[in-house]
Amino acid sequence: MKRRLLLILGLVSVNSHAELSGQSIALNCFNCHNRKPAANSAIPSLSDYSQQRLQQAMLDFKYDKTNATLMPRIAKAYSDAEISAVAAYLSQQ
Numbered sequence: 001m002k003r004r005l006l007l008i009l010g011l012v013s014v015n016s017h018a019e020l021s022g023q024s025i026a027l028n029c030f031n032c033h034n035r036k037p038a039a040n041s042a043i044p045s046l047s048d049y050s051q052q053r054l055q056q057a058m059l060d061f062k063y064d065k066t067n068a069t070l071m072p073r074i075a076k077a078y079s080d081a082e083i084s085a086v087a088a089y090l091s092q093q
Contacts, residue, residue, distance in 0.1 A: 020078070020082050021085060022087075022089030025078065025086040025089075026086055028074075029090065032070075035093065047093065051090075054090055058087065061075035062075035062078070
């Protein structure tokens with residue numbers, strides 16, 4: 001029984017560090033950001049940004065090069081590879 005518990009805990013531990021797909025991360029982005037440009041919105045739409053610009057913006061938030069209330073907290077939760085993946089996904093939408 002003890003051995004099974006350790007095996008299960010080990011599997012959960014391994015899975016908790018798995019990289020998320022760009023599409024999975026983008027679903028979180030769309031909670032605040034519109035998919036299409038919206039008039040009179042303080043939160044920018046992500047539809048007109050290149051992959052490079054999206055990635056750099058996220059990295060700037062992550063490494064405190066750009067000040068904001070919420071985005072630095074969100075960006076810090078993702079690895080650089082995950083940020084690259086979401087930028088690639090969003091730039092093709």
